[in-house]
Amino acid sequence: MAGYSLQEMMAIIAAREIKDTDIVLCGTGISMLAALAAQKITAPGVSIFFESGVVDVKFAQTPLSLADPRIMNGAIRLAGLAESLSLLQNHTTGPNVISILGAAQIDIYGNLNSTSIGDFSKPKVRFSGSGGACDIGSLAGQFWVFMDLGKKRFVEKVDYLTTPGFLDGAGARERAGLPGGGPAMVITNKACFRFDDASKKMYLHSFYPGFTPEAIQEEMCFQVDLSRAKEAEPPTEHELHILRTECDPERMVLKG
């Protein structure tokens, strides 16, 4: 397992799934690195944008927020939230958008809570709020989740459902009227999950070298199907090289 960090593994697992014709809506941090890595390795035509209004970034230094001046220089477009978030809801672009989200809690249907723990009106823990995550979960062609495993995070029921996954199962998104495709992958520090086409429940898709399906299940409050899991391919030398030297040369995200 030496030679790469779990964070790097997560970025590369995501990068490999990004195709040339995708439009990726990024956050800062590891999701941005995944999109950049894809662009530099296998999907040179991928378009990248941020909800703050930047399209097709070409930055020299890693931005630390969606409005960091470093994100602006050299873009093909600088606008604002109305324009960029409308790309999600637009009938032509929305279905091609992939976005990568984080969250505090997730359930078996990929519903997320990014806002608070406990009662929403007097929370035990308050986070920043869902920002654009509710919009992405509702509208984007698909979304992926980056989260560390753990029983506090992979829960039976999220305290506050702020980003819609498959809600309460097959057909629920359609009944609610959500145009987006919902969650497609959950990429954790030990394993990657996908969602069953029929039941819309999360299942274990792959585990990283050094981890077992059973140990992974131990870190979740809900039971997932383990039968389809394979061991994930670790990052190649080439992938790691690009990620480290071209996507985050200052190590602002990938901490030593």
Place this chain on the structure above:
Amino acid sequence: MAGYSLQEMMAIIAAREIKDTDIVLCGTGISMLAALAAQKITAPGVSIFFESGVVDVKFAQTPLSLADPRIMNGAIRLAGLAESLSLLQNHTTGPNVISILGAAQIDIYGNLNSTSIGDFSKPKVRFSGSGGACDIGSLAGQFWVFMDLGKKRFVEKVDYLTTPGFLDGAGARERAGLPGGGPAMVITNKACFRFDDASKKMYLHSFYPGFTPEAIQEEMCFQVDLSRAKEAEPPTEHELHILRTECDPERMVLKG
């Protein structure tokens, strides 16, 4: 009556009513000249914009359409229809907007038809359509009308009500839910009309030198109150000089 044309009289009558804090939404032609004359004579602070998206114009040559390149150079803002027409509906700016319209027909309540004569679905005469005139009549703080008198134009009932005046009388705009203030003046080639505060009916406010109230009434299909009419002050030398030399030096609007 020598020394000025009726077109010049119309422009000056309008210009005199424009105040420093007004925002004037202009068309091309004589309404634009009126706003420019006001800006150069008594209301230097007046703001001028066009529905095509230009704000605060500073043109050197008279534009012949709302999208003439001559309208663009030197403006404080170039945008589009969404932005400029939203200024009408905006709660802060809308009430300060005055706009000057033309039309094919008008009735006693200041309702306008700018689109077709005869049945709207197979018209005897089709005009270009209402453009932004319906929006202006609905939303602007007030609108004024520039029209030549005549029984074909000042009618009992307009064939196709495309710009709302006071609809069928006092309280009707409020009942319909129209936020704008409705028509305030009708400036013709022989006289100027205003609307009674209580009845919302058009009445004769002033007649130009050389015309009588009775002769003016003869050119209208509906009866208006003539009792409040006074003779209008003709344009002064100074007003004419500014209008001719600074507002339309090429005589593109004010034909020799």
Place this chain on the structure above:
Amino acid sequence: MEANAKLMSMTDAVKKYVHDGAVISFGGFSATQCPMAAAHEIIRQGVKDLHVVVCSNGQAVDELVGAGCVAGIELAYGGNGRFASTCFRFRSAAQSGELKVEDYSNYHMTLRFMAGAMGMPFLPTYSGLGTDIVKKWRYGEEDRRHDPRLPVKKLVLMGNPFNRNGGGEQVLLVPALMPDVTIIHAQKADVLGNARITGLIYADVEQAKAAKNLIITCEEIVETDELRKDPELNQILGFQVSAVVKVPWGSYPCAVYGCYDYDPWFLRDFYPKVAKDDSEWRKYLDAYVYGVANREEFLNLIGMERVERLRADKTIGYNPVLNRS
């Protein structure tokens, strides 16, 4: 995908994206920035039964209507400003009843494109309350039920659920437009479709983003890196574009800010004469549209010397010595 797979000839772009019966939208406003080269190619290819949706288009709409390409139109204004306050072929087709015209206001049409661009089913406005634009429908509910190109209702009046303390009790909803294809003419584009309209943008950006397919015709193809220097000025994103066509003088006889002026000779002297008379009109189409293979031949027929005289002063955006009187 090949980096320049979207770059194509006008012939190919129209063949690929403009089909009989399509809902089509044209950018520009009155006599500025009309995609005239595209309009002529559509006429030349004999496309039929188009359903046109525009705000305030003049020349393109008039020639397409005159050539019999258009069955119906939803618009706010069909004219060329002071050159032709109402377009001639549009007027006569509307009067004869052969062209169905559904009237909206400029704000209505703009909001309808904006709704399409934003993926919303409708947008609300107070404009038009109490008018015949709300009451009189050219396409009845029955027509609308059978024609999927039309919204099921011209517009809908609803109570305002957020109303407080009187005022704004009702509101009008105008339905979204999602044209099968929009064509806009820009000053600059790159081969990916990233494009910049300089000067006024009318409703071009909303029309572009609302479209299922988007054709950008442009005066000039530039490097992407040139566009990156001023990202605030690039309104059109490549990933929303289906085809990019380079066509200098592509808006003639209409103006393109910063590139060339309108042609007063064409718009005031020549065109009204041919457009007002059915047999002259037929001759015009035969000679100037069907009789030429492409834009270059059309411009040669007009005369490049005449066309070149329209070239704009780069600083002020038009030709200050143009004879307009």
Place this chain on the structure above:
Amino acid sequence: MEANAKLMSMTDAVKKYVHDGAVISFGGFSATQCPMAAAHEIIRQGVKDLHVVVCSNGQAVDELVGAGCVAGIELAYGGNGRFASTCFRFRSAAQSGELKVEDYSNYHMTLRFMAGAMGMPFLPTYSGLGTDIVKKWRYGEEDRRHDPRLPVKKLVLMGNPFNRNGGGEQVLLVPALMPDVTIIHAQKADVLGNARITGLIYADVEQAKAAKNLIITCEEIVETDELRKDPELNQILGFQVSAVVKVPWGSYPCAVYGCYDYDPWFLRDFYPKVAKDDSEWRKYLDAYVYGVANREEFLNLIGMERVERLRADKTIGYNPVLNRS
């Protein structure tokens, strides 16, 4: 009106337009372009019971909440990106229940400002259907009936009257916002209030136009004629502006594209330490806000040498040699 009647000191602008109990909105996004000088002046004047409406504001909201100026807030995100993913004083006030937080998404809040800017009562979206953001209301219908600052409903679910062939059967309406006052920080403005934000514009323009009163704070006052050279880049029109305040470094410790960078020392080292501890926080306010008369004194306290090191490279918009690790 005097040509420069709108030009005033921060003290006067806040005194004139920011009242106890006002609905107030701040521009900027996360740690960029926050109107921090204005926020400090509001704290200094002891304004109380503000109802704050923002999209994704960090520093200004946190300090105002921490100083006890804010009773309630409607927002999508309260954080400073990777410096402080959740703002500290905001977090503790929300957890203690002393601050009422009504959650919306970024798109919801943007659409709400856009509705206000366009004079519409609401805008429709599909975002949030099926979520607790729709189901759970921090302010109940009873609260809303009694407080005219709140929309009568958090949002409304309605059937889509233009629906055809399944899909999009229901839609969410989010209510318009019309803040009593909006404060945004721009790079350039003229004395009339015409203003230019360079770089990203977040939801600043919508927030500005939705407001009943608009305060522009800016790095630099320029001649109107300078703004006329690039009219496409001037988003704010003078006739929508109530006050113009010149305040260089007005967004510090947040960044202003093209002018200066964020201050990593302040945001990562200094502020979290004072904001996480109640007594340190009190000391911070006493020394850095109440203890100074204006922005200049605050900057001197921080140290102009430190501040000057943040100055941006004009070409790339930030300071490429800033130590951020």
